[in-house]
Amino acid sequence: MNQYLVLIVEDDEKLAVLLQTYFEKNNFATLVAHDGLTGVQLVHERQPDLLVLDLMLPGIDGWEVCRRIRKNNDVPIIMLTARDEETDRLIGLEIGADDYVTKPFSPREVVARAKVILRRTYKQPPSQLVRAGNVLIDIDRHEVRKDEGLIDLTPTEFKILELFAVNCGRVLSRLQIVEKIQDYAFDGYERTIDAHVKNLRRKLEDNPKEPRLIQTVYGVGYKLMGSGDGNE
Template identity: 50%
Template sequence: MSGKTILIVEDELKIAQVLRDYLEKAGYATNCLSRGDTVPAHVQKNPPGLILLDLMLPGMDGTEVCREIRKFSNVPIIIITARVEELDRIIGLELGADDYICKPFSPREVVARVKAVLRRASPDVPGKALVLGPIRLDEDLHQVLIYDNTITLTPSEHELLKIMISQPGRVFSRSELIGQIQGYDFEGYERTIDSHIKNLRKKMAEFFPNQDIIRAVYGIGYKLVVQHDPVEKTSQRV
């Protein structure tokens, strides 16, 4: 896990330096940027292993930075925010962030979150292919195919699909899903899982017309149900 480069996007220099010190002590290389409008071009030119992204930035707001990055990259993103409204956190997750941390925070917690998200992005143990109808999830390649068409998922979306495809039809509670995805005790809002579900549904929808393949079970959570009669697609997509 060590050796990966972490991009720290934070305009408060003292906070950026503390994060840098703790991450480098944990074995990570780091780069720091203080303006949001410099981030998308930097990520395209120097793809990091993970981004720690503050929301309150000069030049471009962190939510817009996240939106721009997701147009061309699925690099793991952890949002760091001083905003107390849960809506702000939900918006960040719906834009494709993998996790969020609220200020003030413990630097050790940030390092733990970074390790957990990177584990989801690049599992250390060999995986296998999980197949359900037209869906094939390859853990080793971190790839999902539907009717031989590649769909691009964030680490959290990939992990969510892997959990549900391993036991199709089973109802998973929100707390169960968030616990398995985060890989540690998550003291946040359980319904953040709804944001990941929404994004995953959107990416899979075109392959399953008129089907609700990830179904909400009122008061409990979600289950994956795949029928075998959608319109087949053959063109490769990225």
């Protein structure tokens, strides 16, 4: 499943939640910040594909956020403002905003404008994300998060999890896993794969003894249960 990552920087918590809800209903991944400095930090740390930026923010305003980001980042920016003055819009566009939406607005309009900008900016969604329960696997960024916390995996563990992710819901035999990642000699491969799966479950499952994400299909192999898949 391919998703764009949208960062919403909005100090009105109710409006931020509303925008987040509409973006996620349209298959976007989201992050939220409630002040300008946190927004700038998240742009540098998480490299979102789109920034929805309120103009009036505590600490530093949206104009200053935009200026700082544009020094070394060309992420598309949609500015939100309660003021409908042509001068404000021109300033925002001149310092690097890609679009400008005046409050009050429909969240559907913001999502629609975001889709237009992203289609124009990217030919294909740039980041491949797979969600399995409370675990988010970002293949392109080589990151795994559980409940927003970063999970530390070994290179081999990530290779196996990536293989599960791109085949989400499909059963993979131990031999298929070995052939795909090509890290092991043939002898003893079953025990080796089982050991890595055990470690992945320890790091990712809420209860490793009763795994719900990486399930065993007895006599065949393993499969990753993505969001929307029924547990067996």
